Amino acid sequence: MPATRRLVILGATGTVGVQALEILASSASPLEVVALSAHSRATELAAAGPAKAQRFLTSDSDQDSDLLRFLREGAYEICLNAVVGAAGLPYTEAALSAGCDVALANKESLVLAGGLLTELAAQQGANIVPVDSEHSAIHQCLPGGKPKDIRQIFLTASGGALRDLPSSKLAAVTPAQALAHPNWDMGPRITIDSATMMNKAFEVIEARWLFDLADHEIKVLIHRQSIVHSMVEFIDGSMLAQLGPPDMSFPIHYALHFPQRKASPLQGFDPVLFSNLTFEEPDLEHYPALALGWRAAKLGGDAGAVLNAADEIAVEAFLQERISFPDITRLCAAALESCCKGFVADIADVLEADARSRAFVTAEISNLSHS
Ligand code: MG
Numbered sequence: 538m539p540a541t542r543r544l545v546i547l548g549a550t551g552t553v554g555v556q557a558l559e560i561l562a563s564s565a566s567p568l569e570v571v572a573l574s575a576h577s578r579a580t581e582l583a584a585a586g587p588a589k590a591q592r593f594l595t596s597d598s599d600q601d602s603d604l605l606r607f608l609r610e611g612a613y614e615i616c617l618n619a620v621v622g623a624a625g626l627p628y629t630e631a632a633l634s635a636g637c638d639v640a641l642a643n644k645e646s647l648v649l650a651g652g653l654l655t656e657l658a659a660q661q662g663a664n665i666v667p668v669d670s671e672h673s674a675i676h677q678c679l680p681g682g683k684p685k686d687i688r689q690i691f692l693t694a695s696g697g698a699l700r701d702l703p704s705s706k707l708a709a710v711t712p713a714q715a716l717a718h719p720n721w722d723m724g725p726r727i728t729i730d731s732a733t734m735m736n737k738a739f740e741v742i743e744a745r746w747l748f749d750l751a752d753h754e755i756k757v758l759i760h761r762q763s764i765v766h767s768m769v770e771f772i773d774g775s776m777l778a779q780l781g782p783p784d785m786s787f788p789i790h791y792a793l794h795f796p797q798r799k800a801s802p803l804q805g806f807d808p809v810l811f812s813n814l815t816f817e818e819p820d821l822e823h824y825p826a827l828a829l830g831w832r833a834a835k836l837g838g839d840a841g842a843v844l845n846a847a848d849e850i851a852v853e854a855f856l857q858e859r860i861s862f863p864d865i866t867r868l869c870a871a872a873l874e875s876c877c878k879g880f881v882a883d884i885a886d887v888l889e890a891d892a893r894s895r896a897f898v899t900a901e902i903s904n905l906s907h908s
Pocket of ligand 1: 670
């Protein structure tokens with residue numbers, strides 16, 4: 538492995554992209570940032586990262602194909618994909634096609650096309666290293682332990698902003714209430730997805746592909762302190778957990794430097810301060826969205842793409858106060874029952890399922906607002 542690894546950061550002006558640039562600037566990293574991309578924030582992009590890095594603004598469609606071409610040429614070793622939403626999928630595919638490692642913060646890539654991408658990564662000898670904190674935890678519990686040695690995994694969840702609200706009050710929840718996350722500072726969509734626990738549903742799908750697990754081998758626990766990021770139980774009954782403060786800088790730093798560990802200025806958590814760590818079974822009546830994750834993981838094929846697209850449209854409508862909070866999950870469940878066609882042969886099939894689900898949910902929302 539060369540001493541310097543060339544790094545591309547996609548979504549450089551977003552929450553994860555900014556944190557990645559900060560952690561690289563504050564540690565003696567062997568990574569050289571060679572390219573950056575952003576969607577529409579041209580001024581911030583110009584100011585982000587090293588001056589000599591190439592920059593791509595993806596709001597312009599020509600520039601967008603320039604970026605895909607650049608990624609396919611593979612003049613870098615690792616790509617951090619921190620694009621938000623389904624728009625991130627083509628970039629993950631392009632980087633893996635070039636045989637380059639992907640530090641994946643764009644969970645939608647795996648939710649939409651996990652089967653296709655993990656197969657592609659294996660063919661090309663490329664690593665997909667998750668940046669999602671729970672999957673990073675599982676990944677960190679696995680060196681030397683192969684996925685086949687896993688009996689089950691436990692993804693932890695904070696429970697989101699509405700965890701202490703009685704279920705009977707969910708119908709009246711406002712966007713501001715759902716956006717007040719207790720532990721993590723994240724973008725608006727993922728914060729709403731955390732309140733419904735649709736985010737955890739996506740993480741079940743993500744884990745299913747990353748670690749080649751069956752739906753029933755993936756468990757979810759409410760862990761209010763967000764210190765234990767996830768746990769693995771091995772076939773011999775032994776369990777490993779990964780712990781740390783709720784700060785995305787940790788999984789970002791790990792993913793960027795894998796398979797090595799590099800020094801960082803980040804401080805671990807103080808076990809004395811956090812001596813009371815609690816775990817609870819999630820209440821599926823309070824979090825009906827969670828069941829959709831296992832359902833989609835079991836269905837496979839285009840189910841993840843359908844679920845994600847339905848949620849993107851529904852969350853946007855909720856933030857615009859066009860639908861109620863419980864409508865988000867209702868619309869996603871309806872899309873999962875109505876829009877799945879099963880097997881996906883390629884990314885085009887995935888994008889077709891995505892479009893089908895978006896059209897379905899958009900029509901359902903307009904029915905709701907006219908009734
Ligand atoms: Mg997560």
